[in-house]
Amino acid sequence: MQLIDCFLEQGWQVTFASAANEGEHKADLATLGIAEATIALNHDSFDTFISALQPDVVLFDQFLMEEQFGWRVEKHCPHALRVLETSDLQSLRHARHQAVKEWLGGKPDADLTDCFNMPREQLFSRMAASDLALREVAAIHRSDLSLMVSDVEIELLVDCFSVPAAQLHWVPLLVRDVPEYDGAFEDRAHFITIGNFRHAPNWDAVLWLKNTVWPLIRAQLPTAQVHVYGAYTPPKAAALHKPAQGFHIMNWAEDALEVMSAARVSLAPLRFGAGIKGKIIDAMLCGTPTVTTPIGAEAMHGELAFPGAVACEAQALADAAVSFYTDAERWGQAQRDGRQLLLARYDHTRHCQALVARILALREGLAAHRLANFTGAMLRHHQHKSTQYMSQWIEAKNRNG
Known part of the structure; x- marks a missing residue:
């Protein structure tokens, strides 16, 4: 919602498309002037939808959405800037979860000091061995820009996973107004x-x-x-x-x-x-x-x-x-x-201005930006083909009952 607010402040037209069922506490997007669309997984109806919409920028909510829809966006809107909102690195969270389980060893009160302070090289080794990291980092490489809430995770991606810094942008949670505190x-x-x-x-x-x-x-x-x-x-x-x-x-x-x-x-x-x-x-x-x-x-x-x-x-x-x-x-x-x-x-204003400037600059120099990201192009060529064929196979299977 903070990112949406940032985009609306620029006068941008925002369309929110989701394959999920509506949640109990769903935000009232219509009152904000946001168009809403229901999209389906593994279905060519999305191709019709995105072709008609022709967005300038597409924001994927975490890597699973980039896996599912990224190749379709690239095929039908090749000039759209593809931005991945990571929220946090799921593969990092998973690696730490497994490490804590091992460290505890069935003793729920074991001292986790060394686990909390695990060297980055050891953390990378744990992450790199997981399919989750392979998929998540591949999605980051494939995207034109990935939004990161944690500057620590940016350093991890650049130093250990060889993600170019030019493909990452730090935008933490945003605070518009800092209040004076009530209550002593x-x-x-x-x-x-x-x-x-x-x-x-x-x-x-x-x-x-x-x-x-x-x-x-x-x-x-x-x-x-x-x-x-x-x-x-x-x-x-x-x-x-x-x-x-x-x-x-x-x-x-x-x-x-x-x-x-x-x-x-x-x-x-x-x-x-x-x-x-x-x-x-x-x-x-x-x-x-x-x-x-x-x-x-x-x-x-x-x-x-x-x-x-x-x-x-x-x-x-x-x-x-x-x-x-x-x-x-x-x-x-x-x-x-x-x-x-x-x-x-x-601060909302500072981060919002920086994000908008980054998006506009990338749109102006998108061809050169993508040319410099050969790893991403290579992954899109191979991974998107396999994802595309799997999606089309599921689609055909569903159509034929």
């Missing part, structure tokens, strides 16, 4: 954690919080409460609701910023993941310090102070959480650090 330290109460339960890193974080970190916090603050918010709450998550232990499963929040603004400290004990964390952006917007791991803090603050605390071990996370909950001065400093970070790193 003494007006806030309780801890909070928030995140979609369907997202594996969030579910793992909730389990680690419930079983390990939270008991350590309660040992120091016996009446403390944590409110756990998340969409798509499964029965296994609802079963964690234990009011007597101060652990409350609150389901989906109608307004994430409202509940975050009422809390005193945000907890994000993430043991694996990638990209940057919307929950930490929300906490900064609300003036709520965050206690997290190196995974949660990665690519969030650059050279600036993190607005909270970063720790690897459960006891260190618990101690930091208690400190921010009870120390008004430290709490206030974290709040000020968060505001400075939002202004310096996540």
